[in-house]
Amino acid sequence: MYTEMFKSFSEQTEKSLAPYVKFNKLFTKNVEELTELQLAAVRAYTDLGLSQLKAVSEVKDVQSFAEFNSQQLETLTKLSQQLIDDSNKFTAVAQSFKTEVEELVAENVKQATPA
Template sequence: MYTEMFKSFSEQTEKSLAPYVKFNKVFTKNVEELTELQLAAVRAYSELGLSQLKAVSEVKDVQSFAAYNSQQLETLTKLSQQLIDDSNKFTAIAQSFKSEVEELVAENVKQVTPA
C-alpha cells in the first residue's frame, strides 16, 4: 500500500518538476556558451593588447615609429572585426536560448491546456 503511494508520489513529483529540469539544462548550456565566448574574447583582446605593447616597445626611431603607425589601421580593422564576430556569436547564443525557452513554454502550455 505504502509502496504504491510513494511510487505515485514520486512519479507525480518527477512529472511536475520536469519543466524545471529542462529549463535548468537549457539555462546551464546558455551560461556555459556565454562563458566560453567571454573567455575567448578576453583571450583575443589580451593578445591584441600585448602585441600592441610589444610593437610600441620596438619603436626606437622615426622609421620604426612610422612602421608602427602604419600597422595601427590594420590593428583597428582586426579589432573591429573581432568585435563584430563576438557580437554575432552573442546574438546567435541569445537567439538559440530564446527559441529553446519558447519551445519549452509552448510544450508546457500544450500539456496544461485541456484539448
C-alpha cells in the same frame, strides 16, 4: 498500500518538476556557451593588446615610429572585426536560448491545457 502511494507521489513530483529540470539544463548550457565565448574574447583582446605593447616597445626611431603608426589602421580593422564577430556570436547564442525557451514554454502550455 503505502508503497503504491509513495510511488504515485514520486511519479507526480517528477512529472511536475520535469519542466524545471529541462529549463535548468537549458540555462546551464547557455551559461556554459556564453562563458566559453567570453573567455575566447578576453583571450583574443589580450593577445591583441600584448602584440600592440610589443610593437610599441620596438619603436626606437622615427622610421620605426612611422611603421608602427602605419600598422595601427590594420590593428583597428582587426579589432573592429573581432568586436563584430563576438557580437554576432553572442547574439546567436542569445537567439538560440530564446528559441529553446519558447519551445519549452509552448510544450508545457500544450501539456497543461486540456484537449
